[in-house]
Amino acid sequence: MKVVLVVCDGLGDRPTKALNGLTPLQAARAETFDRIAAAGECGIMDVIAPGQPPGSDTAHLALFGYDPYKYYPGRGAFEALGVGVDLRPGDVAFRCNLGTINEEGVVVDRRAGRISSDQARILAEALNQIEIESVDGVKAIFRHSSEHRGVLILRGKNLSRMVSDVDTHETGVKVPDPRPLDDSVEARRTAAALKEFLDKARKILRDHPVNRERVKKGLKPANVVLPRGAGTLPNIDPITKRWGIRAAAIAGGGLYKGVAKAVGFDLIEVPGANGTVNTNLKSKVEAAIKALEEYDLVFLHIKATDSVSHDKNPRKKVEVIEWISRELTPLVDKVSEEGYYLAITGDHTTPSELGEHKGDPVPIAIMGPAVRRDDVKKFDELSCARGGLCRIRGLDLMRILMNYIGRVPLFGE
Ligand code: ZN
Ligand code: ZN
Numbered sequence: 001m002k003v004v005l006v007v008c009d010g011l012g013d014r015p016t017k018a019l020n021g022l023t024p025l026q027a028a029r030a031e032t033f034d035r036i037a038a039a040g041e042c043g044i045m046d047v048i049a050p051g052q053p054p055g056s057d058t059a060h061l062a063l064f065g066y067d068p069y070k071y072y073p074g075r076g077a078f079e080a081l082g083v084g085v086d087l088r089p090g091d092v093a094f095r096c097n098l099g100t101i102n103e104e105g106v107v108v109d110r111r112a113g114r115i116s117s118d119q120a121r122i123l124a125e126a127l128n129q130i131e132i133e134s135v136d137g138v139k140a141i142f143r144h145s146s147e148h149r150g151v152l153i154l155r156g157k158n159l160s161r162m163v164s165d166v167d168t169h170e171t172g173v174k175v176p177d178p179r180p181l182d183d184s185v186e187a188r189r190t191a192a193a194l195k196e197f198l199d200k201a202r203k204i205l206r207d208h209p210v211n212r213e214r215v216k217k218g219l220k221p222a223n224v225v226l227p228r229g230a231g232t233l234p235n236i237d238p239i240t241k242r243w244g245i246r247a248a249a250i251a252g253g254g255l256y257k258g259v260a261k262a263v264g265f266d267l268i269e270v271p272g273a274n275g276t277v278n279t280n281l282k283s284k285v286e287a288a289i290k291a292l293e294e295y296d297l298v299f300l301h302i303k304a305t306d307s308v309s310h311d312k313n314p315r316k317k318v319e320v321i322e323w324i325s326r327e328l329t330p331l332v333d334k335v336s337e338e339g340y341y342l343a344i345t346g347d348h349t350t351p352s353e354l355g356e357h358k359g360d361p362v363p364i365a366i367m368g369p370a371v372r373r374d375d376v377k378k379f380d381e382l383s384c385a386r387g388g389l390c391r392i393r394g395l396d397l398m399r400i401l402m403n404y405i406g407r408v409p410l411f412g413e
Contacts, residue, residue, distance in 0.1 A: 001405035003341040003368070004288060004298045004331065005397075007063065008324060009056060009256075010306025011346025012362035012381060016314045016353055024317040024352060025363065025380035030325030032332050033365075033379035036344050039336070040367030042376040043389025045397065047348055051359040054394075056306070059347035060259040064239055064299075065398030073262070074161050074231025080153055081261040082254030083145045087233050092159045092190055094152045094227035096142075097167055098123060098205075100220040107171045111148040113220035119210050123222055124150050126208060130200045135193040142225075145254050152227055154193050160186035163194060167226035175224060194227065201225045238264025239297070239398070243407040248291045251301035252279050260299060275303045277320065281327045289334050296405065300331075309350035317352045332367075341368030341404050343397070344379070364389065364397070368404055 013023040025033075047062055048054045057075050058068035080093035087093060098120055100109040112120075124144035132138045138156035145151055162181040178194040180187030202224060205211060211221035239247050241264070249260035250268045253275030257267050270287045272280030284300060291298045302324055308316040328344075335342045345364035348357050363384035365376075374388035385391075392400065402408050 001340065002292055002296050002298070002338070003343065003401050003405050004292070004300065004335060005063070005401065006300045006328065006342065006344045007060070007302070008305040008344070008346050009301065009303045010309045010348060010350030010357065012349030012360055013309070013314075013317065014349070014351040014353065014358075014360065016351070018314045018353075019318065023381050024314055024321055026382065028318045028321040028325070030321050030379065032325040032329045033321070033344065034377060036332060036342060036367050037365040037379040037384065038377045039373065040365045041371045041374050041389050042363070042365045042379070042384040042387025043392055044361040044381065044385045045345060045364045045392050045394055046361050047394035049393075050361070053357040053359045054348040055357070056347055057255060057259055059394065060256065061263070062394035063347060063397055064259070064263045065242070065395065066234075066236055066263060067395055071234045071236055073234040075229035075255070076151070076161070077231030077233055078255050078258030078262060079145065079229070080151045080258065082256070082258030083143050083151055085141065085143055085151060085153055087153065088155065089233050090155070090157065090159060091232065092154045092161050093231050095229045096150045096152050097226040098148045098150065098222035099167075099224045099226045100222065101175060101224045105174050107173060107175060107224070107226070109220050110167065110169070110171060110226060112222035113214070115148050115214075115222050117144070117147055119214070120144050120148055120150065120222065122210050123205060123208060126204050127201055127225065130197055130204070132193050132196055134196045135189050138189070138193045140193070140197050148222065150225075152197065152225070154190060154197075158186045159190045159193070160184055161190075161230040161232050162187040163191045163230050165228035166194075166198065167228040175226065178227070198225055198227075234262055236263060240264045243402045245296035245402075245407060246294065247297040247299070248295040249299040249301070250284050250287050250291065251299075252276070252284075253301070253303050256301045256303070265299060266295070277304045277307055279304065281324065285327055285331050288331055292334065292338070292340065296407075297401075305346070306350050309352040310355045312352060312355040314352040335367070339369045341366065341401065343401060345397075361391065364392070366401070366404075370404060
């Protein structure tokens with residue numbers, strides 16, 4: 001028995017004026033989505049807790065069965081794993097922006113004029129040469145991820161993720177120094193090492209040919225590193241061990257790869273899967289079908305629904321939903337043929353009128369041979385609320401799926 005979990009990011013929505021009061025899912029003609037609902041049992045899900053707007057990272061931890069209030073290790077760790085850094089216990093990882101500051105050290109642009117990946121990669125290589133001298137036995141590793149984004153890892157003994165964000169998400173303010181967030185030696189060491197790295201980074205970036213060239217062309221130089229979201233490897237039992245399964249993840253965005261990697265999924269790389277609306281969904285779906293030969297649990301993440309929601313584009317969200325539904329057809333065919341299970345849901349609601357995550361529940365449908373098929377025929381927030389699954393917690397989803405494929409041991413006798 002096998003199961004596929006499809007997560008469309010930010011899928012849930014609210015009644016939307018531009019769609020005559022319908023949600024994008026209600027307005028969409030998404031035959032394959034509806035086929036899953038009709039063949040399965042439906043419900044709604046509070047991914048973290050009723051009314052709690054989830055971040056995508058905490059939401060996915062919950063969907064994979066790990067209580068984010070207990071296991072959330074800070075976003076930096078996921079970012080590092082997502083770009084392929086072999087993160088070790090004790091490492092502290094930060095997500096970083098390359099930004100622009102003026103002479104006074106005031107942030108002018110948090111994205112350095114949307115510097116290209118090609119240029120940012122060259123700068124990242126220079127930053128990776130920085131050596132930490134003021135703090136004993138600490139090494140800095142810097143990797144580019146995408147566009148203006150990168151990851152910094154501090155590696156060494158006695159470090160802590162209790163250090164403040166340097167990126168305050170604001171422009172027009174002076175870049176603050178990193179501060180320890182508790183009284184521990186570890187937090188002080190980490191803040192000191194981070195400060196040394198950032199000071200050296202400014203010097204390297206100021207004189208770097210890439211930036212000289214940008215200034216000459218009237219572009220903003222990437223002359224500062226802005227770290228935030230310090231994180232460490234979560235100390236957890238991998239999903240494979242917990243349920244005795246083989247698990248594979250297919251995702252474009254680094255964050256999703258990172259969360260999946262952190263909980264023990266194998267990552268399947270798909271060319272052209274880039275976490276955007278232009279992702280190579282056809283190949284991702286093919287990869288998911290192929291992965292079913294080898295794996296018991298296949299996780300497929302699709303980001304586009306969230307991206308268009310953040311762009312506040314409800315009509316585009318309808319189109320994206322219809323497109324995803326069409327592209328999923330071969331996967332749903334395969335699952336039906338083989339008598340496997342498939343669940344489809346979102347990681348949170350991102351109302352496309354607001355463009356931000358909200359705490360409303362998301363729709364969920366599970367199809368497969370043993371589910372108690374209910375009479376819901378359409379996959380949307382309101383129809384699913386009438387289904388047989390009723391209202392579940394995100395944290396319970398993995399156990400529900402593992403129960404169907406016979407992986408949950410008896411409790412008691
Ligand atoms: Zn999300
Ligand atoms: Zn989002």
